[in-house]
Amino acid sequence: MEISNYMRDEHRMCDEAFAKAEQAASSGDFTEAFRHFEEFMVDTLKHFDKEEEILFPTFEEVTGSSEGPTQVMRYEHNQVRGLLEQLKDAIDKEDRERFFSVADTLMILLQQHNMKEEQMLYAMCDRVLASQAHEVVEKMKTH
Template identity: 80%
Template sequence: MEISNHMRDEHRMCDDEFAKVEQAVNGGDFGAAFSAFENFMVDTLKHFDREEEVLFPAFEAATLSTEGPTQVMRYEHNQVRGLLEQMKDALDKQDKDAFFSVADTLMILLQQHNMKEEQMLYAMCDQVLAEQAKELVEKMKNH
């Protein structure tokens, strides 16, 4: 459960940061919104990098497969990256309607994505990578 717990904690942290962005935009404070968005974006992209550069390669090496769940997660990461750019653009323009339109799409995508990772992929990682779990979590923390 070590991998699952660590990665789930990262998801929750990013969720909290996303909520701060939405609250600031809703209140019309675009300075605070942009600052909160930068934190959210940086931490979300770090999380993706940790998965794509540390966790997924370890899982793929252990299962001898680059097809399947990790391929789907990478595809979804790229979708999120595109939505983050659209959100940034909406914040730059201080366009509340555009922001919330993209935010709704992002929220749905992230909820579904995180559920798949937490209920399926991370559980598989906990099993397949049990012997390396501590080392992998430390590597991700320092990545």
């Protein structure tokens, strides 16, 4: 399996959970919104961990560079982590207006972030890590 396919599938899974959280919040069901948000947050943070602890270091080791795309992705991951905390707070307070304000910011950031990863970084990983792609994906699956 290509790295890009595996990681793209994880993006889609996270997107689906987030959409369900937004739907529930929109209808005022904050218990359900929290359940889906928690799934989204856990899956997103696990995805970041896989990238930051397995994929990025492997890519950096092979390319000899920790500057560039992986550095940008780590910075954006930290931005997302901050927004996740703000969203959790909005759900805890059942603040619908704040939830959707933060959710809009998060969605824009994630769409741009995922597009950069999917169109640039993952394609680079597929090329540079071709000989060890299967091993890298298996490590991420069990992480």
